[in-house]
Amino acid sequence: MSPPKRRGRPPNQLAQARILKAAHDILTEDGFGRLTVEAVAARSGVGKPTIYRQWANASELAMAALMSRDPGIIAGGGTSLRSALTGQMRSLIQAFATTRGRQIAMTLAAADPESEFTKAFRNQVILSSREAGRALLLEAAARGEIMLQQDLEVLLDMIYGPVFYRLLVGHRPLDTGFADSIVAIALEAVAARADR
Amino acid sequence: MSPPKRRGRPPNQLAQARILKAAHDILTEDGFGRLTVEAVAARSGVGKPTIYRQWANASELAMAALMSRDPGIIAGGGTSLRSALTGQMRSLIQAFATTRGRQIAMTLAAADPESEFTKAFRNQVILSSREAGRALLLEAAARGEIMLQQDLEVLLDMIYGPVFYRLLVGHRPLDTGFADSIVAIALEAVAARADR
DNA sequence: ATTATAAAACGTAACGTAACGTAACGCAAC
DNA sequence: GTTGCGTTACGTTACGTTACGTTTTATAAT
Numbered sequence: 065m066s067p068p069k070r071r072g073r074p075p076n077q078l079a080q081a082r083i084l085k086a087a088h089d090i091l092t093e094d095g096f097g098r099l100t101v102e103a104v105a106a107r108s109g110v111g112k113p114t115i116y117r118q119w120a121n122a123s124e125l126a127m128a129a130l131m132s133r134d135p136g137i138i139a140g141g142g143t144s145l146r147s148a149l150t151g152q153m154r155s156l157i158q159a160f161a162t163t164r165g166r167q168i169a170m171t172l173a174a175a176d177p178e179s180e181f182t183k184a185f186r187n188q189v190i191l192s193s194r195e196a197g198r199a200l201l202l203e204a205a206a207r208g209e210i211m212l213q214q215d216l217e218v219l220l221d222m223i224y225g226p227v228f229y230r231l232l233v234g235h236r237p238l239d240t241g242f243a244d245s246i247v248a249i250a251l252e253a254v255a256a257r258a259d260r
Numbered sequence: 261m262s263p264p265k266r267r268g269r270p271p272n273q274l275a276q277a278r279i280l281k282a283a284h285d286i287l288t289e290d291g292f293g294r295l296t297v298e299a300v301a302a303r304s305g306v307g308k309p310t311i312y313r314q315w316a317n318a319s320e321l322a323m324a325a326l327m328s329r330d331p332g333i334i335a336g337g338g339t340s341l342r343s344a345l346t347g348q349m350r351s352l353i354q355a356f357a358t359t360r361g362r363q364i365a366m367t368l369a370a371a372d373p374e375s376e377f378t379k380a381f382r383n384q385v386i387l388s389s390r391e392a393g394r395a396l397l398l399e400a401a402a403r404g405e406i407m408l409q410q411d412l413e414v415l416l417d418m419i420y421g422p423v424f425y426r427l428l429v430g431h432r433p434l435d436t437g438f439a440d441s442i443v444a445i446a447l448e449a450v451a452a453r454a455d456r
Numbered sequence: 457a458t459t460a461t462a463a464a465a466c467g468t469a470a471c472g473t474a475a476c477g478t479a480a481c482g483c484a485a486c
Numbered sequence: 487g488t489t490g491c492g493t494t495a496c497g498t499t500a501c502g503t504t505a506c507g508t509t510t511t512a513t514a515a516t
Binding site for chain 4: 071072073074075076079110111112113114117
């Protein structure tokens with residue numbers, strides 16, 4: 065986290081901030097399709113090469129903009145696993161049900177999967193909630209509230225994957241009932257029962 | 261199915277086929293990013309206006325190309341629900357694990373969600389397997405093999421959503437073990453048990 | 457039956473626009 | 487003084503559209 069003390073003229077912090085702000089505004093107002101380097105340069109009053117020095121293309125810029133203003137859904141207060149998980153899923157879905165959710169999905173789809181930028185984006189924006197969910201499940205298992213006999217990674221994908229699925233495919237709505245049902249089914253699969 | 265016998269010169273079937281073939285080839289060889297109307301026109305030896313008469317933009321063309329050469333994963337032979345569902349999931353994952361899977365995801369993300377073309381693409385390429393899965397589950401429930409107390413739609417999303425999730429996010433591999441685990445967990449959630 | 461007319465789709469060529477990505481240059485910060 | 491940011495300017499690619507002449511077909515007129 066220490067500044068590497070690079071030589072020469074340092075990047076203009078203000079310019080960088082204005083670039084990200086402009087990118088984010090365009091993203092929410094016009095969508096990912098309109099997020100071009102030209103448009104961001106024009107809107108932020110910055111030259112194109114200034115942008116290209118920091119980001120290789122428009123989709124990296126989009127990811128940076130989305131990361132710079134994203135809380136990251138992690139919270140999940142509550143005593144029982146069900147209440148904590150339900151709370152998290154509801155706020156996750158609420159955050160993704162907006163236009164921004166679709167922008168995130170489009171950005172991810174368009175991004176180079178190998179890029180370091182993409183990996184950071186994945187971890188911070190996409191997978192952070194999944195990690196929080198893993199913690200919740202492991203704690204509950206330690207309390208004996210559930211039995212994790214199945215593959216935990218797959219179970220997590222079955223909880224968080226459907227959100228993306230509906231977001232991208234759009235065959236059914238993203239609402240709170242969806243959040244509740246996912247949790248209910250997932251808990252059914254890991255219920256600690258007598259019959260075994 | 262009767263030919264509408266419209267007046268004037270009928271569309272050249274051969275040209276349409278060559279367009280779709282060229283589009284599909286570019287898609288698999290170079291990816292969605294390289295699929296431009298110009299490139300397809302050049303490769304297929306067809307004029308650009310001929311393409312634009314049929315498709316509004318490159319992503320519609322991509323969807324058409326993907327649909328034209330897609331078997332559609334529906335099969336699922338087997339006696340028990342588990343074997344049928346596992347068979348289907350394995351072939352689904354096998355089909356999506358290739359480069360084509362990612363092209364499909366990118367195409368879907370880039371497409372206009374309202375377009376009729378997009379809806380057809382969704383139904384034929386994305387949701388057809390989900391529909392087949394619904395049929396399998398309903399049959400098994402009728403046989404008393406499982407108990408569908410939860411929301412069936414959500415359960416289906418929890419089975420098929422994770423495939424897209426891993427495909428798009430890429431945090432874990434798409435392999436046969438994944439298919440098997442999904443089925444195992446899903447069946448656990450709908451198991452017909454004595455304890456209720 | 458033959459001929460003419462209208463309609464539709466074809467290919468070619470060209471257009472203005474948008475966005476791309478980079479080279480070159482000055483200047484600011486170290 | 488050197489390094490590297492920021493800007494201006496440029497060439498390139500692809501877009502989506504238009505105009506044009508040609509080809510193919512169905513229908514109407516002779």
